[in-house]
Amino acid sequence: MHAPGQADHIAIRARDVTLSLGTRDAPVEILKGIDLDIARGESIAILGASGSGKSSLMAVLSGLERASGGSVQVGGVDYGTLNEDELARARRGHVGIVLQAFHLLPTMTALENVAVPLELSGAADAFARAEAELVAVGLGHRLDHYPAQLSGGEQQRVAIARAVAPRPEILFADEPTGNLDASTGASVTDLLFERHRAxxxxxxxxxxxxxxxxxxxCVVEMSDGRIVSERRAEAAAV
Structure with a gap:
């Protein structure tokens, strides 16, 4: 995807990445030799049918799952050389993740759901920054509401604010509109690209x-644990 000599511009580099789950006697191959470079600041889609391995690839690239083989470098750091504590530190503040399920804490308000992770990571201005991000996603009037008091679209907006608030260098989103209706999903998608650009x-x-x-x-298509095509979108309508 990128010419030699552009290593400094690479956010994620995967080489011959494999992932096997199950037992040693009966392994199930999930990823089968993935090679991929993703440039800093780029927007990239991993496209594929259910079971193609795309969510497993995201889990490996984001450090949530360890590759069985090959190498994954994120921000120049080789994830394969890190223990669990080092991996957690490497991700913290550098990687934001938005999932299909919102994973908000039900006993915390929208503001607390965004601020508390920031506070735990040592941010001195956690609540001010959390409020600013919630205002940016259109929820300035819902700061004190609990997840049960928010619609699905509003909960996903909180999840996006939580992912973006640490100002990560890389933002992962796994089927971020999967639990939303078409109209709400479209607005959440617009918001995701807006926060990515900002x-x-x-x-x-x-x-x-x-x-x-x-x-x-860039659009990368997967099938059966492999990348089958990689192309530039003709007109990226971001």
């Missing part, structure tokens, strides 16, 4: 939706 972060979206994929600068 933060200058690399954005990697996992999706089975070709229309969403076409909004990204």
């Amino acid at each position: 933060a200058g972060a690399t954005l990697l979206i996992i999706t089975h939706d070709p229309a969403l994929a076409e909004r990204c600068q």
Whole structure:
């Protein structure tokens, strides 16, 4: 995807990445030799049907799952050489993740759901920054509401604010509109690209939706644990 000599501009580099789950006697190959370079600040879609391996690839690239083989470098750091504590530190503040399930803490308000992770990571201005991000995603009037008092779209907006608030260099989104209706999903998608641009972060979206994929600068298609095509979107409507 990028010419030699551009290593400094690479946010994520994967080489011959494999992932096997199950037992040693009966392994199940999930990823089968993935090679991929993702540039800093780029928006990229990993497109594929259910079971193609795209969510597993995101888990490996984001450090949530360890590759069985090959190498994964994120921000120049080789994830394969890190223990669990080092991996957690490498991700903290550098990687933001938005999932299909919102994973908000039900006993915390929207503001607390965004601020507390910031506070735990040592940010001195956690609540001020959390409020600013919630205002940016259109929830300035819902700061003190609990997840049960928010719609699905509002909960996903909180999740996006939580992911973006640490100002990560890389933002992952795994089927971020999967639990939303079409109209709400469209507005959440617009918001995700808006926050990606505002933060200058690399954005990697996992999706089975070709229309969403076409909004990204690069589209990588997966099938049966392998990358089968990689192309620039003709007109990335971001």
